[in-house]
Amino acid sequence: MFKNFFDLFRQQEEDETMKIISEWEKDFTPVPQFSDKVKLMKIKYSKEETKVMDIFRAVFLSKEISYRVYDLTSLVISFFPNNYNAWVLRRECLDKIKEIDPYAELNWLDSTILVNQKNYQIWHHRKLLIEKMNDVSHEKNVLAKVFESEPKNFHAWSHRIWMIRRFNNTENEFEFIDKMLKEDIKNNSVWNYRFFLVQYINGDKLNKDIIENEIKYALEKIKGCPVNESPYSYIRGFITKCHFKYSDFNFVKENLENIIQNNKEDNSYGLNLLLDYYEEEKNGLKFNETIEKLIKIDYIRKKYYGWRKDNSIFKDEIKKEEKEENKKDEIKKDENKKEENKNDENKEDKDEDKK
DSSP states (O other), X not given: OOSSHHHHHHHXXXXXXXXXXXXXXXXXXXXXXXXXXXXTTOOOOOHXXXXXXXHXXXXXXXXXXXXXXXXXXXXXXXXXXXXXXHHHHHHHHHHHOTTSOHHHHHHHHHHHHHHOTTOHHHHHHHHHHHHHHTOOTTHHHHHHHHHHHOTTOHHHHHHXXXXXXXXXXXXXXXXXXHXXXXXXXXXXXXHHHHHHHXXXXXXXXXXXXXXXXXXXXXXXXXXXXXXXXXXXXXXXXXXXXXXXXXXXXXXXXXXXXXXXXHOOSOOHHHHHHHHHHHHHTTOHHHHHHHXXXXXXXXXXXXXXXXXXXXXXXXXXXXXXXXXXXXXXXXXXXXXXXXXXXXXXXXXXXXXXXXX
């Protein structure tokens, strides 16, 4: 008896699979995973999976290329979407059987990719298919569906970058980025993509004015959400990668100082960027003050900040200041001790007078 509808449905699927495999067994002798003598790293398949893989090994070794083999790869991939050999054989069928419609393959991939979004083989297969078709018109739609459920999907973002580089399809990309950041301002994948896109579109024409506009864009986003690492990294990335000095964009420092002062939340990301500014302008006092703040609010990186402090250009100056501070503390302690002794003596004199 079936416990529920899903058990019944699963049994029907299994019956259908066994029926397909039975047809194949008329022409092929199943090849087991290992012989009886060798059982090294044996994969524990279910009965149904064992049947599918044993037949697939036999077909793969036969090197048959046909429409029925193409269909068989669909079955194998439905069980094992990361099976490299199944994808290789499927591509061979696509290359050699002219009757297979590449757009039908693309539609099949759309549904397959949505349930296997983090599978290297699927994305690689899709890339090769698009290359062959030389048609990228469908890609942004399927990527939009992937981003709906997984907006930080590494494979999908890599595919989009490949698509831009290969087909130069940059239309409406900045609008797309704005939409994604509106949905999640902390999506680092979107910030990385914008960083790539600005450089890709401008190439050798990337100049200070363009970078300044990008920095102002990031600053506006920081004002809306100050404790967000991505835009700070975005600003630092453009300044350092394009070989500018922080002082070339001094308005950033002024803005960050105001943002941090007016925001009650601890902001280690903003302070870290300010630290780079203070170090470049050789402002030892501000550098040391910022380091001390970071040690308090970003305690997990205490040793890093200690290392940075010890290896900064201000290390001698900082040691001198610390020495002076320690000296002041010692003097204050001595003064307090003298004051305490004096108070004790006065108390004793009063007690004597009372007697």
